[in-house]
Amino acid sequence: MAHTIHLHDPADPRLDDFRNLSTADRRPDRPGGRGFVIAEGTVVVRRLLESAYPVRALLGVQRRIEELTAELAPVDVPAYVTPAQTMADVVGFHLNRGVLAVADxxxxxxxxxxxxxxxxxxxxxxxxxxxxxxxxxxxxxALGIDGVLLGPGCADPLYRRSVRVSMGNVLRVPFARLEPWPDGLGLLREHGFRVAALTPRPGSVSLREVRELDKVALLVGSEGPGLTEEALAAADLAVRIPMADGVDSLNVATAAAVAFYELGGAR
Structure with a gap:
């Protein structure tokens, strides 16, 4: 069972895992970063506690730690309780969500x-x-995708902001790096997948036309430039989301959501 420890001194070394989270050297995707997984808010902390990531400690105000009593019961980690100002002094900014957890x-x-x-x-x-x-x-x-493969240039899914925006779902959806690029896409074909590149360019077919394929890997590019020519050439087909005249694209996460619904919903 988690052991609750009340602290008031922001310089206490037991809080070092949570210190100065906004500085660059605390980013796990930067050289010299600590490499921790950090969850913010009760919903995301719950998902971290339920995940395979080994939790090191929690830090929060009394009310938020109490909200997690049930989830903390089987976990043998320290839960540090501090006033809100002490927590802000440690973290480096005021955290409205009131609770953090850090894991390896x-x-x-x-x-x-x-x-x-x-x-x-x-x-x-x-x-x-x-x-x-x-x-x-x-x-x-949310939409039934079995996993995510990361090509070159992708951010670290376990960076604090990604974990927060995902509502902890980066801790639930399996992911892996796909190398080399784009030749690694051949591994998908070896397992019976068709690689469908999502692009608004002329000649692409409606996404609805590939719903009945047994195995589909949806290839999605960056915001703005989209997929590289090398990635497009390595795909099996190009697919698009039909849109009203005068609009040729959506935000990458929004476009992916529409595509996930079409593909995942069919399964």
Whole structure:
């Protein structure tokens, strides 16, 4: 069972895992980053506690820690309770959500293992914005996508902002790096997948025309530039979302959500 510890000194070394979270060296995707997984708010902390990621500690105000009593019962970790101002002094900013949890990383599956047990996958190229990436994972979880494969240029799904925007769903949806790029897409074909590149360019077919394929990997590119020519050439077909005249594209997470609904809903 988690042991509750009341602290008031922001300099207490037991709080070092939570210190100065807004500074660059605390980002796990930067050289020298600590590499921790950080959850913010009771909903996301619950998902972290339910996940395979080994939780190290919690930090929160009394009310938020009490809200997690049931989830903390089987967990042998410290739960540090501090006043809101002490928590802000430690973290480096005022946290409206009132509770944080920090965990070590867990091993991710290899791409081949993830592909072997899936029917519908998202494959991302150069999705470098943490908020877009978090939204993509939230949409994937909600709409029946079995996993996410990350190509070059993608942000770290376990960065704090991605975890928060995903509402903790990056902790639930399996993901793996797909290398080399784009030749690694051949691994999908070996497992019976068709690789469908989502693009508004002329010649692409309506997404609805591929709903009945048994296994589909939806290839999605970055906000703005979209997929590279190399990725498009490596795909089996190009698909688009039919839109009204005068609008040729959507935000990448929104476009992916529409596509996930079409593909996941059919399954």
């Amino acid at each position: 990383r867990a091993p991710q599956p290899h791409a081949g293992a993830l592909i072997a047990r899936a029917r519908t996958l998202a494959v991302l190229e150069s999705v470098g914005d943490h908020e877009n990436l978090g939204s993509l994972f939230r949409n994937a979880a």
